Amino acid sequence: MEKFNDIYQRAVERKGSTQMLQQLLAKPASKRQLVALSDDDWLEEFTRKVFQSGFYWSVINSKWAGFREVFWQFSVEKLLMMPPDMLEQKASDKRIVRNYKKVKTIPENAFMIHEVTQQHGSFSQFIADWPSEDIIGLWAYLKKHGARLGGNTGPYTLRALGKDTFLLSRDVESYLRAHKIIDGGLQTKKSLTAAQAFFNELQQQSGLSMQELSLIIAYSVGDNRVGISQQQ
Structure with a gap:
């Protein structure tokens, strides 16, 4: 197995200099920054990553303002009270990418976030407290308890919101x-x-x-x- 210094030096050579490589690196968020995120923030990013999977990201991003309008700014509280027939109506709204199977993940992941919050005070606290030396355990949790959060979807959400993960x-x-x-x-x-x-x-x-x-x-x-x- 290669040592870190060998990997680092090869990356430096490929990028042209230590300075160039350092400019490409980014640190994760602090625990304080993670805890400051709301449950709604997590639901929004989970949904964005679910929809980006298998689609051009630019298409999803171009419609994101519509997603936020249709799903009440991803309010976990409001979405948990949404009746099933309303979900079907929202899934056919032209302001979003109309994929019912993926739309169904929104209330399902809202419920997961709510359940975690009930046990840990907030979903962000739960994420912030999870040790990065067992980050695959957090990936497994999201896959098991969330909807369509397996593969790279869960990890990419964690990275997007600042949780330290490879x-x-x-x-x-x-x-x-x-x-x-x-x-x-x-x-x-x-x-x-x-x-x-x-x-x-x-x-x-x-x-x-x-x-x-x-x-x-x-x-x-x-x-x-x-x-x-x-x-x-």
Whole structure:
């Protein structure tokens, strides 16, 4: 298994300089920033990622103002009181992408968020308290208790709102397979456990966040070079 310094130096070489690489990295949100997010914020981002899956993101983003209007700014409280026949009406509204199966996830994920809030005070507190060294456990929770939050949908939502997580992007997956860290299915328990162990090891070596490590690995492989000579 490669050491962190080897991966980091290759990423630096590919990006042209340490400064260039650092400009591409971003830190996750602080625990305080995460806790400040509302339940509605989480429902909105879960819904955005559910709809972006399998669609051009630009199409979903262009209609997002319509989504917010139709679904009451993603108010968890209001959506929990919505009768089933109203959901069918909303699913056919021209202001949104009319996909009933995905629209159904909105009240379902609202219910999940509500249940977590009842137990933990707020959904954001629950997310903020979950240790990143077991981030795959949080992925599994969202997949089991949420609607259409498996695969990369849950993790991409976490990343979007600032929770420290690595992502199994194509470049990261390519690296993990090339270095025999995972084999077989990407989303199997064996592969996810091996990926988590690898990132935990890199974190111990570097002191960096899972997010930064994930980005560094992605920048160390794949078709993402920057044509800038190494600066002294």
